[in-house]
Amino acid sequence: MGAYSEGIRIGVVGVGYWGSKHLRVLRSTTGAATVVGVDQRFTGNDDSPQLLDFDVVGYSDIEQALPDVDAVVIATPPSTHARLSLQAIKAGKHVLVEKPLATTTAEAQLVVDAAESAGLVLMAGHTLEHNAAAHKLRDLIRGGHLGRLYYFDCARLNLGLYQPDVAVIMDLAPHDISVANFVLSSRPSAVTAWGSRHVHPEYADVAHLLRDYGDLGIRATIQVSWLSPQKVRRSRPWARRRWPSRTRTSSTASPTAPGHPPTATAALTFFRYSNASRYRCASSGRSS
Ligand SMILES: NC(=O)c1ccc[n+]([C@@H]2O[C@H](COP(=O)([O-])OP(=O)(O)OC[C@H]3O[C@@H](n4cnc5c(N)ncnc54)[C@H](O)[C@@H]3O)[C@@H](O)[C@H]2O)c1
Helix, strand or coil: CHHHCCCEEEEEECCCCCHHHHHHHHHCCCCEEEEEEECCCCCCCCCCCEECHHHCEEECCHHHHHHHCCEEEECCCHHHHHHHHHHHHHCCCEEEECCCCCCCHHHHHHHHHHHHHHCCCEEECCHHHHCHHHHHHHHHHHCCCCCEEEEEEEEEEEECCCCCCCCHHHHHHHHHHHHHHHHHCCCCCEEEEEEECCCCCCCCCEEEEEEEECCCCEEEEEEEECEEEEEEEEEEEEEECCCCHHHCCCCCCCCCCCCCCCCCCHHHHHHHHHCHHHHHHHHHHHHC
């Protein structure tokens, strides 16, 4: 950071629902010398920057702002991410791009390669990897404190917000994919996904993903939906261990088998004994 001893100049590209939060937080972040906003909605009468609320300078096009910044945060619709990231990297700017990094693997690789060869920082907006709870969970799993891991279960459900240019997998699942990889300290060897379109005119709005972590011998399931009246945010490892007796749920933990110690929770015990055969069926079905 020697080059930025007076602070880093940051441009937030896309000052909509999420970008406005980046703008607000960056304005009170130590080390951010100046923060400017870029949004195609900022159409002044001429090409000069506008003064936005809170004395932030606003530009209508990223190209206008690039000479005045060291780094950009890209919070525009997903289909624009790769193009805007490449534009910023080409101009020598560090990039934090909101999830998803890009909408195709090929585009994502282009962006990663461009940043690498330019020696610039490229980050995707996988915010949960910077959450203290995710760090704690990762440490508990790494330290073996949860016992034997059975599976990892994630859900991210709500009613809307529908995105116009991507399916729900691109919009919501990046959080769960990143948090599962992060807390398990691994990457899946196989992924299967199922999605269906109900209300969205073009893209799936309900989806399930199954991720096999072959090295760990476990699976992560991810359920995402824009069609759930109930808002759910869940990232949950299921594991087997002995708990102190005060944490047992004795009323519903009856399925504990003779010869086996009581397990962590009733739900966990239920899974242990009811789903074992289903798990085997799924595995053999896929390998045949
Ligand atoms: N990390 C998170 O938890 C989180 C939460 C919400 C949204 N997001 C991500 O943030 C991004 C934006 O989502 P949103 O809900 O704020 O969308 P939004 O539609 O509210 O805002 C997008 C803004 O980008 C502007 N824009 C579009 N194309 C542009 C361009 N080429 N140049 C400059 N401005 C342009 C639009 O005018 C709009 O103001 C998405 O990638 C979304 O996945 C992340």
